[in-house]
Amino acid sequence: MASGDVVVASEDTKNPQLSSLPLRRGYWNIPITLDSVESVSDNARGRDLGPVTDKLWKKFYERQFGHESTDLVVERMKQKNVSFRWIQLYEAKMKNMTEAIDKSVDRLKQLYKNEDARKQKRTIQLCSKVPPNNKRRFYGGSGPGNLSNV
Numbered sequence: 001m002a003s004g005d006v007v008v009a010s011e012d013t014k015n016p017q018l019s020s021l022p023l024r025r026g027y028w029n030i031p032i033t034l035d036s037v038e039s040v041s042d043n044a045r046g047r048d049l050g051p052v053t054d055k056l057w058k059k060f061y062e063r064q065f066g067h068e069s070t071d072l073v074v075e076r077m078k079q080k081n082v083s084f085r086w087i088q089l090y091e092a093k094m095k096n097m098t099e100a101i102d103k104s105v106d107r108l109k110q111l112y113k114n115e116d117a118r119k120q121k122r123t124i125q126l127c128s129k130v131p132p133n134n135k136r137r138f139y140g141g142s143g144p145g146n147l148s149n150v
Helices: 034-042 050-065 067-080 086-122
Strands: none
Touching: 034 050, 050 067, 050 086
């Protein structure tokens, strides 16, 4: 192309479809994060981006929960002849993990509370000293507590 040539962009290059864009990290040389995929999925007004983003969600699932967990999910889906989108599986697994963490935190709080109550029972409780009643004070006079005349 010479310096004076004008390049006219076609409609396809002005507004490319997301499905036609390369989604691998090596092509763009930018990291694809969970937040960016969530943002694209949320802002896809009326468009079904499942086929495009499903591979990315599977990668995020595998990174977050491990290869064994991913293989187990794939095996279970094959056994039951069902298929789910990986975003649904990711969100369900995150929800389960959050609930499990909340339960364990609540259990630990209860254990600490029980232990504090047990320790509180075992501590020495200080009582204020109550002076004796005035009727029982004998300072050397004759009375039942005076043994000076014996």
